[in-house]
Amino acid sequence: MIQHGDPGETFREQKLPVKDKEKGRGALEKDRRSKQFADLDQLIGRYSREKGQLIRILQKAQEIFGYLPEEVQAYVAEKLEIPVSEVNGVVTFYSLFSTRPRGKYTLSICMGTACYVKGAQDLMDTLKEELNIDEGETTPDQIFTIKSTRCVGACSLAPILVANEDVHGRISPGELKGIIQTYRKGESVDHKKH
């Protein structure tokens, strides 16, 4: 049996940073982690019997952890009895996987052609400027991550912003600022699309 959080010497220093002054929360954090690893075990048990399910396992693992730190990659590799390099190879190949933590809301601007010809680049520029971070980065308060995404196939609503799962269509740079404000306040966004 492999111990949670101790998947191998190589990745020992990769554990999630827990701030010293938050020792009380540290214990809570530990509980959460072991729950997450228990979920991961269940997941691996379910999928590892079928061949070629590595991508599926990693997708689900990302849903559990929010991202795929090296610790998790090594754990999956160990369990599936494949080299870590193979797992890491897959993680870094596909754009869906993230090896860095993401903010509470991932704001993705669709960079498909239909959105591009209708001004997606302007939206991206506004977003970057408004949040003062670059593409692929997360705001220091861990609320927003900016990404560009490939075509989501809702081209009739171009240009599109996808916030986590919610699609906001036909938005202008001006409206975008309002949407950011509402998410920041933690309210649900009831954006009129038409």
Next chain:
Amino acid sequence: MIIKSIEDLKEVKEKYVPLIKQRLGHRNGLGLTQILVCHGTACHSSESREVRRQLEQELIRRGLGDQTRVIKTGCFGFCQHGPIVMVHPGETLYCRVRPEDIRELVEKHLIGGQILDRLLYQNDSTGEKTPAIEDIRFFRAQSRIVLRNCGVINPEKIGEYIARDGYFALAGAVLHKSKKEVIETIKKSGLRGRGGAGFPTGTKWELAAAQDPHPKYVVCNADEGDPGAFMDRSILEGDPHSILEAMTIAGYCIGANEGYIYVRAEYPIAVDRLELAIGQAREAGLLGRGLFGTSFDFDISLRFGAGAFVCGEETALLHSVMGQRGEPRPRPPYPAQEGLWGKPTLINNVETFANIAAILRDGWEWYQGEGTSTSKGSKVFSLAGKINNTGLIEVPMGTTLRTIIFDIGGGIPGNKKFKAVQTGGPSGGCIPAECLDLPIDYESLKETGSMMGSGGMIVMDEENCMVDIARFYLEFSQDESCGRCTPCRVGTKRLLEILIRITEGHGEMEDLELLEELSYDIRDASLCGLGQTAPNPVLSTLRYFKSEYIAHVRDKRCPAGVCKALLDYSVDEEKCIACGLCAGVCAAQAITGAPKTPYRIDPEKCTRCAACVAKCPKQAIQKGIRKDVADLGGEAGIYAGAGGAENRATF
């Protein structure tokens, strides 16, 4: 109920057929009102789920629950005007229905028996309102083979699919036809792969069937990566059983017992419907062991793409299905010879599979009659970009671009001029106005320097810069290049660098030659389809829009007013309220002004970052085509890294 024979299928069909017939316009005195609500991705994103929920509640509230049914359907194709609601009998099509419209709709149409004019489709140019689907030009010029069930049946009910003669083709094949006969029918129909390259489907099946090693596999390529293409997604969302049926037929023909659908994780609705459909088919005995009481077993499972465009290429896709990095490998051996886990594997695209049942049901003779001499049947296109009716259409092969863009698509919005239509995604090219009357099929599109691709069509108007579009596609290809072979990995990067140079105003005339030369090298030397076709957007724009390139390079001017570095920013003095926000945000300190007088931008200092445009609360800062051609003085000439002949390596 386990379905074992054609009789069993007929029994299910009879149960559902009256409902379906009413939706097709038969007045069969059902005494029932059916309200269809589109649940495709576009309508879903504009809250069609909420529309349906409100509708159901309102019907119960008004005591209409028993005589009215609300049905969710797949994509009608009329995405621009979504969410779509259709009421039968009467075939009334309502567009852009908002949740708050429901009360009025129920009151007026269902209780009052009158049409609610406000929500009807309105023709933008004539202002005419049309309640009937057949009077709308968008639908009139189409002929639906692949999309016949989209917007008619509830994709989450297998019974409704069976009522549309679903699974009859499978039963007929498994029970009464030899494998050879079925393959022969597909071959004679002339069906060609709809994924883009147009390989004859029957030949592919024959090749896979002729292989000895077992087990064999059937794979459905639903990794629709082309930006601006959503045909496959709509088919999967609107008619998932048609894909399951066709894959099972393919399994029967080539002797496979396992199938995989490789679908993008970005299509959550399609994934849900597929999972549901597979479950229902298993329950009905249409997937699993001993289909129709024979010894033929077949089952299908899903595999998910994780965001890599190259996985649309079949050998890369195979690696991804096996859970590996999606890198392509050289062919031969073809997947039909050596595919998944080294075994023969048949790979077809979603739309190709969607044609199979129709061909077996209505005969190859009928299918042969559709389309042009080399390309049979119909093609689904997704229209997007600068076009009035964005959406999903299906037309016979050989329809002209003019019909598609101006009749069905309703032309260009805002009285702008049509400039080009881009087909084939990052592998295709831009087709200019002079080719509008070209009847489209695989061959004619290739001649224009573009390709059929999977069927995305992006329309561009005079405000789109073709050099910028070429740069956009190259950025995509360069980003998605998997890095396995050098011509694609390094070549696309160099190509992109030249294009960036041109759009930023540092291009040289020699660059144009270099672009072309490098494009041909990448095309000829790359390993897979991604690299071989990546230069197409560059080559086609160079062919048809060379003058735009020259304007960028020689005059340092972007005629369409897109390329930021080549624009001038100025303040509209009438709109300016002298708030000074622009001056505050300008990093180059190019903006000066004082309270109560309009601000000014110094073009000499301006770095064209457009930060002021975004900041201005009154939209008073305009970007315009650069009037004075910048005097490059000492900067002119060849500089390090430019494509001048003397800077090129000699070998």
